[in-house]
Amino acid sequence: MSDLLSLSAVAARAALESGEISAPELTAAYLGAVEETAPLNNYVAVTADRALEMAAASQARIKSGEAGLIEGIPVGVKDLFCTAGVVSTACSRILEGFTPTYESTVTANLWREGGVMLGKLNCDEFAMGSGNETSAFGPAINPWQGGDGVDLVPGGSSGGSAAAVAARAALLATGTDTGGSIRQPAAFCGIVGMKPTYGRCSRWGIVAFASSLDQAGPFSRTVADNALMMQAMAGHDPKDSTSADAPLPDLMAALDKGVKGMKIGVPAEYVMDGMDGEVVALWEQGQAWLRDAGAELVEISLPHTKYALPAYYIIAPAEASSNLARYDGVRYGLRVEADSLDEMYAGTRAAGFGEEVQRRILIGTYVLSAGYYDAYYLKAQKVRRLIKQDFDSAFEIVDAILTPATPTAAFPVGRKVDDPVTNYLNDVFTVPANLAGLPGMALPAGLNSDGLPLGLQILGRPFDEASLYSIGRVIEDAAAFSAVPQRRAGGAS
Amino acid sequence: MSNLVEGRTGEWEVVIGLEVHAQVASNAKLFSGAPTAFGADPNANVSLVDAAMPGMLPVINQECVRQAIRTGLGLKAEINLVSVFDRKNYFYADLPQGYQISQYKQPIVGEGVLRLDMPDGTTREIGIERLHLEQDAGKSMHDQHPSKSYIDLNRTGVALMEIVSRPDMRSAAEAAAYVRKLRSILRYLGTCDGNMEEGSLRADVNVSVRRPGAEFGTRTETKNLNSLRFIQQAIDYEVARQIEIIEDGGEIDQETRLFDTSTGTTRAMRSKEDAHDYRYFPDPDLLPLVIPQAEVDELSAALPELPDQIRDRLTGEYGLSAYDAAVITEERETAAYYEAASAGRDRKLVANWMTVELFGALNKSGQTLADCKVTPAALGGLVGLIEDGTISGKIAKDVFAAMFESGKDAAAIVEEQGLKQVSDSGAIEVMIDEVLATNQDKVAEYRGGKDKLFGFFVGQVMKASKGQANPGMVNQLLRAKLDG
Numbered sequence: 001m002s003d004l005l006s007l008s009a010v011a012a013r014a015a016l017e018s019g020e021i022s023a024p025e026l027t028a029a030y031l032g033a034v035e036e037t038a039p040l041n042n043y044v045a046v047t048a049d050r051a052l053e054m055a056a057a058s059q060a061r062i063k064s065g066e067a068g069l070i071e072g073i074p075v076g077v078k079d080l081f082c083t084a085g086v087v088s089t090a091c092s093r094i095l096e097g098f099t100p101t102y103e104s105t106v107t108a109n110l111w112r113e114g115g116v117m118l119g120k121l122n123c124d125e126f127a128m129g130s131g132n133e134t135s136a137f138g139p140a141i142n143p144w145q146g147g148d149g150v151d152l153v154p155g156g157s158s159g160g161s162a163a164a165v166a167a168r169a170a171l172l173a174t175g176t177d178t179g180g181s182i183r184q185p186a187a188f189c190g191i192v193g194m195k196p197t198y199g200r201c202s203r204w205g206i207v208a209f210a211s212s213l214d215q216a217g218p219f220s221r222t223v224a225d226n227a228l229m230m231q232a233m234a235g236h237d238p239k240d241s242t243s244a245d246a247p248l249p250d251l252m253a254a255l256d257k258g259v260k261g262m263k264i265g266v267p268a269e270y271v272m273d274g275m276d277g278e279v280v281a282l283w284e285q286g287q288a289w290l291r292d293a294g295a296e297l298v299e300i301s302l303p304h305t306k307y308a309l310p311a312y313y314i315i316a317p318a319e320a321s322s323n324l325a326r327y328d329g330v331r332y333g334l335r336v337e338a339d340s341l342d343e344m345y346a347g348t349r350a351a352g353f354g355e356e357v358q359r360r361i362l363i364g365t366y367v368l369s370a371g372y373y374d375a376y377y378l379k380a381q382k383v384r385r386l387i388k389q390d391f392d393s394a395f396e397i398v399d400a401i402l403t404p405a406t407p408t409a410a411f412p413v414g415r416k417v418d419d420p421v422t423n424y425l426n427d428v429f430t431v432p433a434n435l436a437g438l439p440g441m442a443l444p445a446g447l448n449s450d451g452l453p454l455g456l457q458i459l460g461r462p463f464d465e466a467s468l469y470s471i472g473r474v475i476e477d478a479a480a481f482s483a484v485p486q487r488r489a490g491g492a493s
Numbered sequence: 494m495s496n497l498v499e500g501r502t503g504e505w506e507v508v509i510g511l512e513v514h515a516q517v518a519s520n521a522k523l524f525s526g527a528p529t530a531f532g533a534d535p536n537a538n539v540s541l542v543d544a545a546m547p548g549m550l551p552v553i554n555q556e557c558v559r560q561a562i563r564t565g566l567g568l569k570a571e572i573n574l575v576s577v578f579d580r581k582n583y584f585y586a587d588l589p590q591g592y593q594i595s596q597y598k599q600p601i602v603g604e605g606v607l608r609l610d611m612p613d614g615t616t617r618e619i620g621i622e623r624l625h626l627e628q629d630a631g632k633s634m635h636d637q638h639p640s641k642s643y644i645d646l647n648r649t650g651v652a653l654m655e656i657v658s659r660p661d662m663r664s665a666a667e668a669a670a671y672v673r674k675l676r677s678i679l680r681y682l683g684t685c686d687g688n689m690e691e692g693s694l695r696a697d698v699n700v701s702v703r704r705p706g707a708e709f710g711t712r713t714e715t716k717n718l719n720s721l722r723f724i725q726q727a728i729d730y731e732v733a734r735q736i737e738i739i740e741d742g743g744e745i746d747q748e749t750r751l752f753d754t755s756t757g758t759t760r761a762m763r764s765k766e767d768a769h770d771y772r773y774f775p776d777p778d779l780l781p782l783v784i785p786q787a788e789v790d791e792l793s794a795a796l797p798e799l800p801d802q803i804r805d806r807l808t809g810e811y812g813l814s815a816y817d818a819a820v821i822t823e824e825r826e827t828a829a830y831y832e833a834a835s836a837g838r839d840r841k842l843v844a845n846w847m848t849v850e851l852f853g854a855l856n857k858s859g860q861t862l863a864d865c866k867v868t869p870a871a872l873g874g875l876v877g878l879i880e881d882g883t884i885s886g887k888i889a890k891d892v893f894a895a896m897f898e899s900g901k902d903a904a905a906i907v908e909e910q911g912l913k914q915v916s917d918s919g920a921i922e923v924m925i926d927e928v929l930a931t932n933q934d935k936v937a938e939y940r941g942g943k944d945k946l947f948g949f950f951v952g953q954v955m956k957a958s959k960g961q962a963n964p965g966m967v968n969q970l971l972r973a974k975l976d977g
């Protein structure tokens with residue numbers, strides 16, 4: 001069984017086509033892995049029966065030569081995606097038991113291309129968090145363990161997705177990234193995560209956190225698998241007004257292009273005070289790999305970087321405060337009965353939303369209030385434009401930008417943090433790409449002295465995911481990252 | 494004409510501005526594909542987007558955008574090629590999203606103007622400040638159950654145009670005339686059915702008073718008036734209330750008020766202090782609305798003839814009074830009726846017959862022009878009979894009444910009932926002789942200098958002719974006999 005779990009999606013596709021393995025067999029192996037890794041709390045719902053049905057249908061399509069891009073590949077779905085007939089809660093009590101009648105565009109695309117749904121994956125409540133610790137279902141656990149055996153967070157908000165793929169409890173998984181929620185957990189779990197260009201993937205059917213920042217993207221163990229999944233899930237959707245009607249190039253073809261002649265920017269402002277020395281060293285190593293592969297490394301300046309985090313923590317809560325107004329107890333989800341409408345709202349929302357969500361709703365409501373709007377929200381939007389301009393200028397010189405993915409490796413579950421701002425610093429390298437709408441990929445590049453994965457991030461021009469896959473493949477080959485997490489399925493023996 | 498209102502302490506000027514909410518005529522809602530048909534079962538016209546299910550997103554209905562552009566063009570307004578949808582945030586049970594998508598800082602239509610023709614012959618120009626697109630809310634019903642409220646989301650997300658006037662009106666009559674004119678333009682354009690009973694057209698009325706020429710006074714806003722009568726009642730009540738408060742030494746509170754249709758009065762709903770903070774911000778689910786100039790040009794070229802254009806033709810070419818022309822052109826159907834009825838006839842006479850007799854009869858019988866049995870050709874025919882002297886104006890009124898009942902042609906009725914005017918001088922002279930013979934005493938008085946009796950003799954002759962004698966000839970022949 002562990003052989004099946006070690007296959008990449010690309011390899012599994014080849015084995016399925018050749019008849020070496022069958023889709024039901026592969027799915028059964030993954031359902032076993034899901035069960036085996038249950039203590040990691042990565043899944044909040046397992047759809048075993050549906051998975052087996054879908055696998056059988058995939059097998060039939062493979063036989064009849066009608067296989068889709070990811071035909072027969074077991075996929076986990078972040079609980080932020082609405083899935084028809086399957087409970088979809090955004091890991092919030094306020095949506096307890098909510099079962100949509102509709103399927104998000106992204107997951108519908110994946111099923112259309114033959115993906116097999118394993119279940120719903122744990123995440124931070126409404127995708128608000130950097131450690132998957134705000135989930136109503138409790139924290140998801142990283143399959144990587146520190147030297148002291150302490151449980152580590154998988155990162156967040158797509159923590160369950162990253163952890164499940166790393167633990168071999170899903171071959172691929174969906175995530176969403178509003179300020180780093182794909183890239184940071186990918187880095188913490190030693191896998192590949194891509195946040196595509198804003199507008200590349202439809203937001204229709206994904207529970208909204210911050211509409212102008214949210215983007216869905218793929219998690220995988222290899223760069224090639226990531227390109228494959230991206231190809232299957234992206235595309236223009238007329239149901240999402242912000243979805244881009246831009247052609248999606250052949251991403252698999254980009255994998256072997258190399259980086260010869262490419263100019264890769266290294267932003268001076270991403271060297272931060274108190275940054276982990278190992279992170280800096282890895283970043284320099286990444287630059288060396290690309291130089292060795294024929295790229296030209298160029299020092300660039302992104303002068304407004306230091307304002308990105310403050311601007312993000314105004315814009316994202318502002319949009320969230322409005323997006324989450326619909327969870328009011330009137331039509332679906334939790335309702336706390338009361339004598340008046342206002343009391344019902346207050347009771348429902350106090351009981352339904354966790355502390356972090358409530359904090360962000362309060363911040364968002366505050367920054368949009370009369371008298372504060374100009375000073376906070378409007379100013380943050382100006383900063384956002386400046387950050388976009390920084391990148392526009394940089395991309396006149398370079399083809400892509402290399403940065404660390406996170407300032408640190410994964411931290412312990414339950415780490416006591418008095419100041420929520422400390423947690424927000426996790427997103428310092430990832431947030432600018434969301435503000436500017438750019439594609440960004442995180443991928444594993446090495447281990448720190450505690451044996452925990454560290455990741456690099458590549459940022460690209462809008463709609464140039466292809467270059468990120470070319471560069472990612474070069475780093476992947478050079479890093480030859482082969483370490484595996486202790487708590488993976490089939491790994492305990 | 495002075496619109497000033499006399500108070501105990503002197504004269505007051507009334508200042509009125511209107512915000513009209515007009516439901517966009519469209520098959521689907523503003524941001525969802527759900528139908529807009531009136532009268533459906535509760536919650537029948539509700540999509541996942543309208544119910545604000547998790548992950549649902551708005552997509553603009555381009556037909557609603559075109560309707561707003563047409564309306565802007567009809568109001569001679571600036572069309573903003575870039576406009577922005579904002580979220581207006583507030584909690585209410587019939588507002589599923591927790592916000593209304595509206596346009597706050599950058600509306601689709603900017604400044605325009607609307608011309609009013611008042612009954613006294615004066616013309617007023619009322620400034621339009623802006624027109625923006627927004628979603629309607631649903632309906633809460635608190636009277637269906639002793640302890641529960643029921644929610645109907647059929648209206649949720651239906652497209653509205655909010656049309657905001659400048660504070661340019663100076664009386665309740667002008668405000669009513671403004672709404673009538675606006676409704677007329679919307680109907681000509683086909684951008685709103687203007688049906689106030691069904692709520693397709695509602696007005697919020699801003700009223701203040703001031704001494705003539707002084708600064709604007711503090712205004713109140715009375716919400717959601719759905720008839721011309723209520724608009725006028727609410728204004729009249731507010732004007733009297735405000736003048737009384739100020740004359741008693743008080744101050745007007747800037748507040749939102751509700752109109753009570755049963756008493757014709759208004760009462761405070763919420764004051765400025767407890768006004769909502771709507772936390773407007775651009776809706777991140779929607780890109781700015783960008784309209785190509787070519788689309789505006791195309792819509793402009795396809796615009797139908799509007800009431801003001803027809804009115805100008807009616808006053809310019811046909812010599813009608815501005816007010817009559819405005820009344821006739823208020824509805825496209827009426828204008829078309831008039832054009833057909835008056836073709837080749839005395840235009841002014843037809844206008845008179847339409848505005849007085851036809852509209853009077855329709856009003857009295859509660860019919861509309863569409864149900865009316867009198868065709869434009871038939872009314873034209875009636876006026877033709879007056880013009881060529883076949884019947885007198887007086888007889889024509891009876892003929893018209895018969896036409897209105899039966900739908901028959903004027904000529905046929907005149908023929909059937911033998912109402913043809915008598916213009917045979919011999920026959921008239923015979924009747925005159927009989928009248929003079931039976932009233933010899935009066936003849937003597939007349940000849941003795943009592944000139945006023947001439948009218949009496951005319952009346953007697955007309956009576957003898959059953960009204961059919963040609964009145965001009967009766968006059969002429971009678972004078973010859975009496976004075977000769």
